[in-house]
Amino acid sequence: MKKLKDMTLKEKLGQLLFVGFSGHEYNDHIRTLVEDYKVGNIILFARNIKNIKQLSELNRTLHEEIIKNTGLMPLIAIDQEGGIVTRIMSGATFCPGNMTLAATNPENSYKVGEIMGKELSRLGINMNLAPSLDVNNNPKNPVIGVRSYSDDPELVSQLGVNFIKGLQSQGIIATAKHFPGHGDVEVDSHLGLPIVEHDKERLNTVELYPFKKAIASGVDAIMSAHIVFKAYEEENIPATISRKVMTDLLREELGFEGLIVSDCMEMKAIDDHYTTAKGVALGIHAGLDMVFVSHTLEKQIGALKEIENLINLGKISMEEIDQKVERILKYKEKTYKTIKEYFFDNKENLKYFEEPENKEFAQKVVDDSLTIVKGEKLKLEGKTLLLATIPYATTIVEDELDTRNIIDAVKREVPEIDTLEMPMKDIDLSLLEKLDQYDQVVVCSYNASNFEKQAEMINMIIKRAKKTFILSTRNPYDLLFIRNAENYACLYEYTPNSVRTIVKYLKGEIEPKGKLPIKL
DSSP states (O other): OOOGGGOOHHHHHHHTEEEOOOSSSOOHHHHHHHHHHOOOEEEEOGGGOSOHHHHHHHHHHHHHHHHHHHSSOOEEEEOOOBTTBOSOOSSSOOOOOHHHHHTSOTHHHHHHHHHHHHHHHHTTOOEEOOOBOOOOOOTTOSSOGGGSSOSOHHHHHHHHHHHHHHHHTTTOEEEEEEETOOSSOSSOTTTSOOEEOOOHHHHHHTTSHHHHHHHHHTOSEEEEOOOEETTTOSSSOBGGGOHIIIIIIIIIISOOOSEEEEEETTSHHHHHHHOHHHHHHHHHHHTOSEEEEOSOHHHHHHHHHHHHHHHHTTSSOHHHHHHHHHHHHHHHHHHHHHHIIIIITOTTGGGGGGOSHHHHHHHHHHHHHOEEEESOOOOOOSSEEEEEOOOSSOOOOOOTTOOSSHHHHHHHHOTTSEEEEOOSSSOOHHHHHTGGGOSEEEEEESSTTTOHHHHHHHHHHHHHSSSEEEEESSOGGGGGGSTTOSSEEEOSOOSHHHHHHHHHHHTTOOOOOOOOOSOO
């Protein structure tokens, strides 16, 4: 691989960026960035992935073209958190999400990290933007929720470190996020700029605690949060572009020596307040090693030009740039052996995915996460109706049940149960009139904690029906908004695995074994 001393300024700047693009093939967008601007790193999304065969071919091309144009292997990153944030949904293991894992044996977290590492390496992906170490202590958090392990910093730390160790045991870079903590906000930083008012003492014992444990365990990378932390910045400066947070706190006080990377700089918290290009340059100046500009070609090119502009103005020194690039090269070298063995030199890399053990393990974890929070477990007695919402923002891949949602699966697998769709965000009074003919009603809620009308509708159902069983299919905080629920159980994700779990539960094939990872 090319050495720092042999690199031009353009090549060095290209190493600082992760870029995303649309499409399933190497196209003009990414070709321009690689050939003309020497960009050396990629972020993949679901929009780039049809199946693992196509993904493997795309990544071979990306590796070949980037090596040819930059002399260096790329870092290819992906948000493969598991659960509701899963980019590879066809062919690979659909791994359980964080809160699902926290409801089961803590050792499962290591195993899931290990499985992800084995699969990603065979697809040419050497960096996973996971785990989320956010302590989710705000039930109204619109963006973290079940992406967090728990509201308990100790449990978040334990499972997060297990996951990191499992992933990194396979030569894949783990990325702890979103530093210094995205758990106690009510604004989504994709859409606005959240502000956290807590003092340093509270941040040290809650938000920062899992990151300190991750650093002690040797995590390779940490991702910043686009959030204002008033304890460190009196002005409304997001952590991502705050030198006090990225350098003084993370690098110096906490002693982190790995890669510091940004969340996407096209998110509204940055783009609306600074523009992406200026945000990128400010982030590099603040202490970031690498930045994500995930979507727009003009913004990606603009970011590179703005960093160069700050160098020319003397606001960022070449010594700083060289330190960042040296660190990036170190981690590229660290992952090279893994990618060479399992991807470059492995023409049968996809055979690994044919083995059923990993998928069976993931399904068992979701089965084991089913948690009775209140009341009794469900038994099919008398005439039963199942009401369920169909999540509009969740893509469910086809599987052997050919299931796109709970209603389809129950109709096919448990035909003795009647089914009706319940609106996600509205009230349907006509549903209430149909309840009288049933002995019991099973209501599958989906983020009723975020959808006021859904919670109101479920409360009306509880009042009208003879007997109800509430099963939350994503956010366990639904119970706080569903009054008088006598029987309440939860799963922590709406995925193909959890749909199968619900079918098994309705058929009496599994017992609820999960433990609630949060306080209600």
